[in-house]
Amino acid sequence: MATEDLHLELITPEKILYSGIVGFVDLPGATGRFMILREHGAIISTLAKGFIRVMGKDSVERRFDCTGGVVECLDNRITVLIDGAANKA
Numbered sequence: 001m002a003t004e005d006l007h008l009e010l011i012t013p014e015k016i017l018y019s020g021i022v023g024f025v026d027l028p029g030a031t032g033r034f035m036i037l038r039e040h041g042a043i044i045s046t047l048a049k050g051f052i053r054v055m056g057k058d059s060v061e062r063r064f065d066c067t068g069g070v071v072e073c074l075d076n077r078i079t080v081l082i083d084g085a086a087n088k089a
Helices: none
Strands: 006-011 016-029 032-037 043-047 050-056 061-066 069-074 077-082
Touching (some): 006 050
Antiparallel strands (some): 006 016, 050 061, 069 077
């Protein structure tokens, strides 16, 4: 993995739902939706109920239900910890 790639780990208490290189992640923030792209500044945020949209490096869009959680982005690494989720696509 090159340092310029954006890496996502989407984790529930039960399992890792997604781990890989992505183009972007669109999230249901507690104060509104927001998107994380490559070279995004450092952020920690809470998540609300909604869905997480992931565009993989393979250009396949994936959606995951989210009942709440937190996200951290630092140095092109995104870690999303969610209370519960199910793959929608």
